[in-house]
Amino acid sequence: MSFDAPRSTWSSRWAFILVTIGSAVGLGNIWRFPYMTGAQGGSAFVLVYLLCVALVGLPLLMAEILIGRRGRGNPVSAMLKVAEENGASPWWGALGWVGVLGALLILAYYSVVAGWIVEYTYQAIAGVRILTPEAAKQGFADLQANPLRLIFWHTVFLALTVGVVARGVLSGIERANLLLMPALFVILLFLVLWGGMVGDMRTAWHFMFDFKPELLTGQVVLSAMGHAFFSLSLGMGAIMAYGSYLDKRASIAHNCFWIALMDTLVGLLVGLAIFSLTFAHGLEANSGPGLVFHTLPLVFTHMPGGRVVGSLFFLLVLFAAWTSAISLVEPFVAWATERLGVHRAAAAWGTGAAVWLLGVAVCLSFNDWSGFKLFGLNLFDQVDYLTSRILMPLSGLAIALFVGWIMSRKNAQDEIRLPAAQFQLWRQVLRYVTILAIVLIFVYRLANPDS
Numbered sequence: 001m002s003f004d005a006p007r008s009t010w011s012s013r014w015a016f017i018l019v020t021i022g023s024a025v026g027l028g029n030i031w032r033f034p035y036m037t038g039a040q041g042g043s044a045f046v047l048v049y050l051l052c053v054a055l056v057g058l059p060l061l062m063a064e065i066l067i068g069r070r071g072r073g074n075p076v077s078a079m080l081k082v083a084e085e086n087g088a089s090p091w092w093g094a095l096g097w098v099g100v101l102g103a104l105l106i107l108a109y110y111s112v113v114a115g116w117i118v119e120y121t122y123q124a125i126a127g128v129r130i131l132t133p134e135a136a137k138q139g140f141a142d143l144q145a146n147p148l149r150l151i152f153w154h155t156v157f158l159a160l161t162v163g164v165v166a167r168g169v170l171s172g173i174e175r176a177n178l179l180l181m182p183a184l185f186v187i188l189l190f191l192v193l194w195g196g197m198v199g200d201m202r203t204a205w206h207f208m209f210d211f212k213p214e215l216l217t218g219q220v221v222l223s224a225m226g227h228a229f230f231s232l233s234l235g236m237g238a239i240m241a242y243g244s245y246l247d248k249r250a251s252i253a254h255n256c257f258w259i260a261l262m263d264t265l266v267g268l269l270v271g272l273a274i275f276s277l278t279f280a281h282g283l284e285a286n287s288g289p290g291l292v293f294h295t296l297p298l299v300f301t302h303m304p305g306g307r308v309v310g311s312l313f314f315l316l317v318l319f320a321a322w323t324s325a326i327s328l329v330e331p332f333v334a335w336a337t338e339r340l341g342v343h344r345a346a347a348a349w350g351t352g353a354a355v356w357l358l359g360v361a362v363c364l365s366f367n368d369w370s371g372f373k374l375f376g377l378n379l380f381d382q383v384d385y386l387t388s389r390i391l392m393p394l395s396g397l398a399i400a401l402f403v404g405w406i407m408s409r410k411n412a413q414d415e416i417r418l419p420a421a422q423f424q425l426w427r428q429v430l431r432y433v434t435i436l437a438i439v440l441i442f443v444y445r446l447a448n449p450d451s
Protein backbone atom coordinates (compact mmCIF):
# COMPACT_ATOMS: atom_id res chain seq x y z
CA MET A 1 0.00 0.00 0.00
CA SER A 2 1.42 3.35 -0.89
CA PHE A 3 0.16 6.88 -0.39
CA ASP A 4 1.75 8.83 -3.18
CA ALA A 5 1.01 12.41 -2.24
CA PRO A 6 2.60 15.01 -4.50
CA ARG A 7 6.14 15.50 -3.20
CA SER A 8 7.68 18.76 -2.14
CA THR A 9 10.70 20.15 -3.98
CA TRP A 10 13.25 22.52 -2.40
CA SER A 11 12.40 26.03 -3.48
CA SER A 12 15.76 26.56 -5.21
CA ARG A 13 19.09 24.95 -5.91
CA TRP A 14 20.59 27.15 -3.17
CA ALA A 15 18.04 25.90 -0.69
CA PHE A 16 19.13 22.33 -1.43
CA ILE A 17 22.81 23.19 -1.05
CA LEU A 18 22.11 24.97 2.22
CA VAL A 19 20.01 22.20 3.79
CA THR A 20 22.53 19.57 2.76
CA ILE A 21 25.42 21.61 4.14
CA GLY A 22 23.20 21.95 7.21
CA SER A 23 23.14 18.17 7.50
CA ALA A 24 26.86 17.79 6.85
CA VAL A 25 28.15 20.57 9.09
CA GLY A 26 27.56 19.43 12.64
CA LEU A 27 29.21 18.28 15.83
CA GLY A 28 31.62 16.28 13.67
CA ASN A 29 33.09 19.41 12.10
CA ILE A 30 33.30 21.49 15.22
CA TRP A 31 33.93 18.97 17.92
CA ARG A 32 36.16 16.39 16.22
CA PHE A 33 37.70 17.65 13.01
CA PRO A 34 39.89 20.50 14.35
CA TYR A 35 41.25 18.34 17.13
CA MET A 36 41.95 15.42 14.79
CA THR A 37 43.78 17.69 12.38
CA GLY A 38 46.07 19.05 15.04
CA ALA A 39 46.76 15.76 16.73
CA GLN A 40 47.11 13.52 13.69
CA GLY A 41 49.53 15.12 11.31
CA GLY A 42 48.47 18.70 10.52
CA SER A 43 48.38 19.37 6.80
CA ALA A 44 49.35 15.73 6.15
CA PHE A 45 46.07 14.72 7.81
CA VAL A 46 44.18 17.42 5.88
CA LEU A 47 45.63 16.02 2.66
CA VAL A 48 44.60 12.46 3.53
CA TYR A 49 41.18 13.75 4.52
CA LEU A 50 40.79 15.63 1.23
CA LEU A 51 41.77 12.48 -0.65
CA CYS A 52 39.17 10.50 1.27
CA VAL A 53 36.55 13.13 0.45
CA ALA A 54 37.51 13.17 -3.23
CA LEU A 55 37.76 9.41 -3.73
CA VAL A 56 35.13 8.11 -1.34
CA GLY A 57 33.01 10.92 0.06
CA LEU A 58 32.16 12.89 -3.05
CA PRO A 59 31.41 9.90 -5.33
CA LEU A 60 29.15 8.43 -2.63
CA LEU A 61 27.45 11.74 -1.95
CA MET A 62 26.55 11.90 -5.63
CA ALA A 63 25.41 8.27 -5.66
CA GLU A 64 23.16 8.77 -2.65
CA ILE A 65 21.51 11.88 -4.05
CA LEU A 66 21.14 10.10 -7.38
CA ILE A 67 19.16 7.25 -5.78
CA GLY A 68 17.03 9.66 -3.75
CA ARG A 69 16.12 11.80 -6.73
CA ARG A 70 15.62 8.92 -9.14
CA GLY A 71 13.43 7.03 -6.66
CA ARG A 72 11.65 10.23 -5.62
CA GLY A 73 10.69 8.78 -2.27
CA ASN A 74 11.86 8.04 1.25
CA PRO A 75 15.08 5.96 1.35
CA VAL A 76 13.24 2.62 1.54
CA SER A 77 10.85 3.30 -1.35
CA ALA A 78 13.56 5.05 -3.36
CA MET A 79 15.85 2.01 -3.09
CA LEU A 80 13.00 -0.34 -4.01
CA LYS A 81 11.99 1.74 -6.99
CA VAL A 82 15.50 2.15 -8.37
CA ALA A 83 16.22 -1.55 -7.79
CA GLU A 84 13.08 -2.48 -9.71
CA GLU A 85 13.90 -0.11 -12.55
CA ASN A 86 17.27 -1.85 -12.91
CA GLY A 87 15.94 -5.38 -12.60
CA ALA A 88 17.59 -5.93 -9.20
CA SER A 89 16.23 -7.85 -6.21
CA PRO A 90 13.77 -6.09 -3.88
CA TRP A 91 16.17 -7.03 -1.09
CA TRP A 92 18.00 -3.83 -1.93
CA GLY A 93 15.16 -2.13 -0.06
CA ALA A 94 16.95 -3.33 3.10
CA LEU A 95 19.65 -0.80 2.37
CA GLY A 96 17.04 1.92 2.76
CA TRP A 97 16.12 0.45 6.13
CA VAL A 98 19.72 0.40 7.34
CA GLY A 99 19.84 4.14 6.61
CA VAL A 100 16.47 5.01 8.10
CA LEU A 101 17.03 3.08 11.34
CA GLY A 102 20.76 3.87 11.55
CA ALA A 103 19.91 7.58 11.42
CA LEU A 104 17.61 7.20 14.44
CA LEU A 105 20.34 5.36 16.35
CA ILE A 106 22.80 8.16 15.63
CA LEU A 107 20.22 10.70 16.70
CA ALA A 108 19.80 8.99 20.08
CA TYR A 109 23.38 9.83 21.11
CA TYR A 110 23.78 12.92 18.93
CA SER A 111 20.90 14.53 20.77
CA VAL A 112 22.54 13.77 24.14
CA VAL A 113 25.81 15.46 23.13
CA ALA A 114 23.87 18.34 21.60
CA GLY A 115 22.06 18.57 24.95
CA TRP A 116 25.43 19.27 26.62
CA ILE A 117 25.89 22.05 24.07
CA VAL A 118 22.50 23.55 25.01
CA GLU A 119 23.60 23.55 28.67
CA TYR A 120 26.91 25.24 27.78
CA THR A 121 25.13 27.78 25.56
CA TYR A 122 22.88 28.61 28.47
CA GLN A 123 25.86 28.93 30.82
CA ALA A 124 27.74 31.14 28.37
CA ILE A 125 24.78 33.47 27.88
CA ALA A 126 24.13 33.57 31.65
CA GLY A 127 27.78 34.59 32.12
CA VAL A 128 28.86 31.61 34.26
CA ARG A 129 32.60 32.05 34.90
CA ILE A 130 34.95 29.07 34.90
CA LEU A 131 38.19 30.17 36.49
CA THR A 132 40.48 27.13 36.64
CA PRO A 133 41.09 23.98 34.55
CA GLU A 134 39.99 21.91 37.56
CA ALA A 135 36.71 23.82 37.78
CA ALA A 136 36.14 23.29 34.03
CA LYS A 137 36.70 19.55 34.34
CA GLN A 138 34.61 19.31 37.49
CA GLY A 139 31.75 21.23 35.84
CA PHE A 140 31.65 18.76 32.95
CA ALA A 141 31.95 15.74 35.28
CA ASP A 142 29.10 17.11 37.40
CA LEU A 143 26.92 17.42 34.32
CA GLN A 144 27.63 13.84 33.28
CA ALA A 145 26.92 12.56 36.77
CA ASN A 146 23.50 14.20 36.84
CA PRO A 147 20.98 12.07 34.90
CA LEU A 148 18.11 14.51 35.30
CA ARG A 149 20.06 17.42 33.85
CA LEU A 150 21.29 15.29 30.95
CA ILE A 151 17.78 14.06 30.22
CA PHE A 152 16.37 17.57 30.51
CA TRP A 153 18.74 19.05 27.89
CA HIS A 154 18.41 15.99 25.63
CA THR A 155 14.63 16.50 25.76
CA VAL A 156 14.92 20.20 24.94
CA PHE A 157 17.18 19.57 21.96
CA LEU A 158 15.12 16.71 20.59
CA ALA A 159 11.91 18.72 20.90
CA LEU A 160 13.53 21.58 18.95
CA THR A 161 14.57 19.13 16.25
CA VAL A 162 11.31 17.22 15.95
CA GLY A 163 9.33 20.48 16.07
CA VAL A 164 11.02 21.59 12.85
CA VAL A 165 10.52 18.29 11.01
CA ALA A 166 6.86 18.19 12.09
CA ARG A 167 6.20 21.44 10.22
CA GLY A 168 7.12 19.99 6.86
CA VAL A 169 9.86 19.91 4.26
CA LEU A 170 9.51 23.49 3.08
CA SER A 171 8.00 25.36 6.00
CA GLY A 172 9.97 23.38 8.57
CA ILE A 173 13.26 21.93 7.33
CA GLU A 174 14.01 24.41 4.56
CA ARG A 175 12.95 27.46 6.51
CA ALA A 176 14.95 26.49 9.62
CA ASN A 177 18.07 25.92 7.52
CA LEU A 178 17.61 29.18 5.63
CA LEU A 179 17.64 30.97 8.98
CA LEU A 180 20.22 28.95 10.88
CA MET A 181 22.87 28.35 8.24
CA PRO A 182 23.50 31.99 7.26
CA ALA A 183 23.62 32.82 10.98
CA LEU A 184 26.15 30.02 11.41
CA PHE A 185 28.37 31.41 8.64
CA VAL A 186 28.23 34.94 10.03
CA ILE A 187 29.17 33.74 13.53
CA LEU A 188 31.95 31.61 12.08
CA LEU A 189 33.45 34.52 10.14
CA PHE A 190 33.21 36.73 13.20
CA LEU A 191 35.02 34.11 15.31
CA VAL A 192 37.79 33.71 12.75
CA LEU A 193 38.26 37.49 12.57
CA TRP A 194 38.21 37.75 16.34
CA GLY A 195 40.70 34.90 16.62
CA GLY A 196 42.93 36.78 14.17
CA MET A 197 42.68 39.98 16.19
CA VAL A 198 43.05 38.84 19.79
CA GLY A 199 44.29 35.26 19.37
CA ASP A 200 47.48 33.59 18.26
CA MET A 201 46.59 32.75 14.68
CA ARG A 202 50.18 31.99 13.70
CA THR A 203 50.58 29.16 16.24
CA ALA A 204 47.11 27.89 15.37
CA TRP A 205 48.07 27.81 11.69
CA HIS A 206 51.27 25.89 12.44
CA PHE A 207 49.44 23.47 14.72
CA MET A 208 46.89 22.67 12.06
CA PHE A 209 48.87 22.88 8.86
CA ASP A 210 52.51 22.05 9.53
CA PHE A 211 53.31 18.96 7.51
CA LYS A 212 54.03 16.13 9.99
CA PRO A 213 54.34 12.98 7.88
CA GLU A 214 55.78 11.02 10.81
CA LEU A 215 52.35 11.18 12.48
CA LEU A 216 50.65 9.56 9.51
CA THR A 217 49.83 5.93 10.27
CA GLY A 218 47.28 3.43 9.03
CA GLN A 219 45.25 4.41 12.05
CA VAL A 220 45.19 8.04 10.94
CA VAL A 221 44.07 7.11 7.42
CA LEU A 222 41.35 5.02 9.01
CA SER A 223 40.11 7.87 11.15
CA ALA A 224 40.24 10.32 8.22
CA MET A 225 38.11 7.96 6.19
CA GLY A 226 35.68 7.33 9.05
CA HIS A 227 35.41 11.04 9.59
CA ALA A 228 34.68 11.68 5.91
CA PHE A 229 31.66 9.37 6.20
CA PHE A 230 30.37 10.95 9.38
CA SER A 231 31.04 14.51 8.32
CA LEU A 232 29.32 14.17 4.95
CA SER A 233 26.35 12.38 6.58
CA LEU A 234 26.85 9.38 4.28
CA GLY A 235 25.09 6.03 4.29
CA MET A 236 22.32 6.98 6.73
CA GLY A 237 19.45 7.91 4.46
CA ALA A 238 19.66 11.60 5.35
CA ILE A 239 21.29 12.66 2.10
CA MET A 240 19.08 10.27 0.11
CA ALA A 241 15.98 11.77 1.68
CA TYR A 242 17.14 15.33 0.99
CA GLY A 243 18.08 14.34 -2.57
CA SER A 244 14.57 13.06 -3.14
CA TYR A 245 13.27 16.63 -2.85
CA LEU A 246 15.77 17.96 -5.40
CA ASP A 247 14.48 19.44 -8.62
CA LYS A 248 15.11 17.20 -11.65
CA ARG A 249 16.92 20.00 -13.48
CA ALA A 250 19.55 20.66 -10.81
CA SER A 251 23.06 19.33 -11.37
CA ILE A 252 23.93 16.73 -8.75
CA ALA A 253 27.68 16.93 -9.35
CA HIS A 254 27.98 20.71 -9.01
CA ASN A 255 25.90 20.77 -5.88
CA CYS A 256 27.90 17.96 -4.30
CA PHE A 257 31.15 19.71 -5.04
CA TRP A 258 30.03 22.78 -3.10
CA ILE A 259 28.63 20.73 -0.25
CA ALA A 260 31.87 18.78 0.24
CA LEU A 261 33.99 21.93 -0.09
CA MET A 262 31.98 23.95 2.41
CA ASP A 263 31.86 21.07 4.87
CA THR A 264 35.65 20.82 4.87
CA LEU A 265 36.14 24.57 4.97
CA VAL A 266 33.92 24.97 8.02
CA GLY A 267 35.96 22.38 9.94
CA LEU A 268 39.22 24.13 9.04
CA LEU A 269 37.93 27.61 9.88
CA VAL A 270 36.46 26.51 13.20
CA GLY A 271 39.82 24.94 14.02
CA LEU A 272 41.73 28.13 13.27
CA ALA A 273 39.30 30.21 15.32
CA ILE A 274 39.28 28.06 18.43
CA PHE A 275 42.97 27.15 18.43
CA SER A 276 44.10 30.74 18.00
CA LEU A 277 42.12 31.67 21.11
CA THR A 278 43.28 28.57 22.99
CA PHE A 279 46.96 29.19 22.25
CA ALA A 280 46.69 32.86 23.13
CA HIS A 281 45.89 31.67 26.65
CA GLY A 282 48.75 29.23 26.81
CA LEU A 283 46.39 26.25 26.90
CA GLU A 284 46.85 22.85 25.29
CA ALA A 285 44.93 22.15 22.08
CA ASN A 286 45.06 18.39 22.21
CA SER A 287 42.51 17.70 24.90
CA GLY A 288 40.43 15.79 22.36
CA PRO A 289 36.73 15.58 23.08
CA GLY A 290 37.35 17.75 26.14
CA LEU A 291 38.40 20.68 23.95
CA VAL A 292 34.93 22.14 23.66
CA PHE A 293 33.83 21.37 27.22
CA HIS A 294 37.03 21.75 29.28
CA THR A 295 39.29 24.16 27.45
CA LEU A 296 37.04 26.62 25.66
CA PRO A 297 34.85 27.68 28.62
CA LEU A 298 38.09 28.55 30.41
CA VAL A 299 39.35 30.53 27.43
CA PHE A 300 36.08 32.47 27.18
CA THR A 301 36.14 33.35 30.88
CA HIS A 302 39.60 34.86 30.60
CA MET A 303 39.44 36.68 27.28
CA PRO A 304 38.20 40.18 26.48
CA GLY A 305 34.59 40.07 25.31
CA GLY A 306 34.52 36.42 26.35
CA ARG A 307 30.85 36.32 27.32
CA VAL A 308 29.74 37.48 23.89
CA VAL A 309 32.29 35.38 22.01
CA GLY A 310 31.56 32.31 24.14
CA SER A 311 27.82 32.68 23.67
CA LEU A 312 28.28 33.06 19.92
CA PHE A 313 30.56 30.04 19.76
CA PHE A 314 28.13 27.75 21.56
CA LEU A 315 25.25 29.08 19.48
CA LEU A 316 27.31 28.16 16.40
CA VAL A 317 27.75 24.61 17.66
CA LEU A 318 24.09 24.43 18.58
CA PHE A 319 22.91 25.60 15.16
CA ALA A 320 25.26 23.14 13.47
CA ALA A 321 24.02 20.24 15.61
CA TRP A 322 20.38 21.23 15.18
CA THR A 323 20.43 21.29 11.37
CA SER A 324 22.24 17.92 11.34
CA ALA A 325 19.79 16.35 13.76
CA ILE A 326 16.87 17.52 11.61
CA SER A 327 18.28 15.49 8.72
CA LEU A 328 18.47 12.39 10.94
CA VAL A 329 14.74 12.48 11.68
CA GLU A 330 13.52 13.13 8.14
CA PRO A 331 14.21 9.70 6.54
CA PHE A 332 11.97 7.78 8.94
CA VAL A 333 9.30 10.49 9.00
CA ALA A 334 9.24 10.52 5.18
CA TRP A 335 8.81 6.74 5.22
CA ALA A 336 5.98 6.84 7.79
CA THR A 337 4.09 9.59 5.97
CA GLU A 338 4.52 8.09 2.51
CA ARG A 339 4.10 4.41 3.29
CA LEU A 340 1.72 4.41 6.24
CA GLY A 341 -0.15 7.60 5.42
CA VAL A 342 0.51 8.93 8.94
CA HIS A 343 0.19 12.68 9.36
CA ARG A 344 3.64 14.32 9.30
CA ALA A 345 3.33 15.92 12.74
CA ALA A 346 2.25 12.62 14.33
CA ALA A 347 5.04 10.76 12.54
CA ALA A 348 7.63 13.29 13.69
CA TRP A 349 6.55 13.36 17.34
CA GLY A 350 6.14 9.58 17.45
CA THR A 351 9.65 9.12 16.04
CA GLY A 352 10.91 11.68 18.53
CA ALA A 353 9.35 9.73 21.41
CA ALA A 354 11.13 6.49 20.42
CA VAL A 355 14.48 8.26 19.98
CA TRP A 356 13.94 10.07 23.27
CA LEU A 357 13.61 6.77 25.13
CA LEU A 358 16.84 5.42 23.67
CA GLY A 359 18.51 8.74 24.41
CA VAL A 360 17.44 8.47 28.05
CA ALA A 361 19.25 5.14 28.23
CA VAL A 362 22.30 6.85 26.70
CA CYS A 363 22.10 9.60 29.37
CA LEU A 364 22.00 6.94 32.07
CA SER A 365 25.03 5.16 30.60
CA PHE A 366 27.16 8.03 31.97
CA ASN A 367 25.99 7.63 35.55
CA ASP A 368 23.39 5.23 37.00
CA TRP A 369 24.02 2.56 34.37
CA SER A 370 27.75 3.16 33.86
CA GLY A 371 28.48 -0.32 35.19
CA PHE A 372 26.61 -1.91 32.30
CA LYS A 373 29.19 -2.53 29.61
CA LEU A 374 29.46 -4.71 26.52
CA PHE A 375 32.92 -5.32 25.01
CA GLY A 376 34.19 -2.73 27.49
CA LEU A 377 31.98 -0.01 25.99
CA ASN A 378 29.08 1.82 27.60
CA LEU A 379 25.85 2.30 25.64
CA PHE A 380 26.96 5.70 24.30
CA ASP A 381 30.15 4.24 22.82
CA GLN A 382 28.36 1.11 21.60
CA VAL A 383 25.83 3.09 19.57
CA ASP A 384 28.59 5.35 18.24
CA TYR A 385 30.70 2.32 17.30
CA LEU A 386 27.85 0.43 15.67
CA THR A 387 26.73 3.39 13.57
CA SER A 388 29.89 5.21 12.56
CA ARG A 389 32.30 2.26 12.48
CA ILE A 390 30.06 -0.44 11.04
CA LEU A 391 26.75 0.73 9.57
CA MET A 392 27.97 3.85 7.76
CA PRO A 393 30.86 2.23 5.86
CA LEU A 394 28.83 -0.95 5.17
CA SER A 395 25.93 1.00 3.79
CA GLY A 396 28.36 3.19 1.80
CA LEU A 397 29.86 0.04 0.33
CA ALA A 398 26.44 -1.28 -0.65
CA ILE A 399 25.48 2.03 -2.26
CA ALA A 400 28.72 2.08 -4.28
CA LEU A 401 28.10 -1.53 -5.38
CA PHE A 402 24.55 -0.78 -6.36
CA VAL A 403 25.12 2.44 -8.28
CA GLY A 404 28.47 1.36 -9.70
CA TRP A 405 27.68 -2.22 -10.72
CA ILE A 406 23.94 -2.90 -10.65
CA MET A 407 22.35 0.28 -11.88
CA SER A 408 22.49 0.55 -15.63
CA ARG A 409 24.95 3.02 -17.02
CA LYS A 410 22.18 4.66 -18.97
CA ASN A 411 19.97 5.25 -15.94
CA ALA A 412 22.88 6.61 -13.94
CA GLN A 413 23.92 8.99 -16.72
CA ASP A 414 20.32 10.04 -17.22
CA GLU A 415 20.24 11.27 -13.62
CA ILE A 416 23.78 12.58 -13.19
CA ARG A 417 23.92 14.23 -16.65
CA LEU A 418 27.63 15.00 -16.74
CA PRO A 419 29.72 15.29 -19.91
CA ALA A 420 30.83 11.78 -20.95
CA ALA A 421 34.42 11.98 -19.71
CA GLN A 422 33.47 13.36 -16.28
CA PHE A 423 30.66 10.83 -15.94
CA GLN A 424 33.06 8.05 -16.76
CA LEU A 425 35.58 9.32 -14.23
CA TRP A 426 32.98 9.43 -11.44
CA ARG A 427 31.62 6.00 -12.31
CA GLN A 428 35.00 4.33 -12.47
CA VAL A 429 36.12 5.89 -9.19
CA LEU A 430 32.92 4.64 -7.58
CA ARG A 431 33.22 1.17 -9.09
CA TYR A 432 36.83 0.59 -8.12
CA VAL A 433 38.48 3.14 -5.87
CA THR A 434 35.61 3.82 -3.47
CA ILE A 435 34.79 0.15 -3.09
CA LEU A 436 38.40 -0.86 -2.62
CA ALA A 437 38.98 1.89 -0.05
CA ILE A 438 36.02 0.78 2.06
CA VAL A 439 36.96 -2.88 1.81
CA LEU A 440 40.48 -1.97 2.93
CA ILE A 441 39.07 -0.24 6.01
CA PHE A 442 37.40 -3.46 7.06
CA VAL A 443 40.46 -5.57 6.28
CA TYR A 444 42.67 -3.21 8.27
CA ARG A 445 40.28 -3.39 11.22
CA LEU A 446 40.20 -7.17 11.12
CA ALA A 447 43.99 -7.25 11.07
CA ASN A 448 44.19 -4.65 13.87
CA PRO A 449 41.30 -5.42 16.20
CA ASP A 450 42.26 -2.57 18.55
CA SER A 451 41.92 0.10 15.88
Ligand code: PFF
Pocket residue numbers: 023024025026027028029103106230231232233234236237238239324325327328
Ligand atom coordinates in the same frame (compact mmCIF):
# COMPACT_ATOMS: atom_id res chain seq x y z
N1 PFF B 1 27.39 15.14 9.45
C1 PFF B 1 27.01 15.35 10.82
C2 PFF B 1 28.20 15.91 11.61
O1 PFF B 1 29.28 16.09 11.04
O2 PFF B 1 28.03 16.17 12.79
C3 PFF B 1 26.50 14.08 11.48
C4 PFF B 1 25.51 13.28 10.68
C5 PFF B 1 24.31 13.85 10.26
C6 PFF B 1 25.80 11.96 10.36
C7 PFF B 1 23.41 13.10 9.48
C8 PFF B 1 24.92 11.20 9.59
C9 PFF B 1 23.75 11.79 9.16
F1 PFF B 1 22.93 11.07 8.44
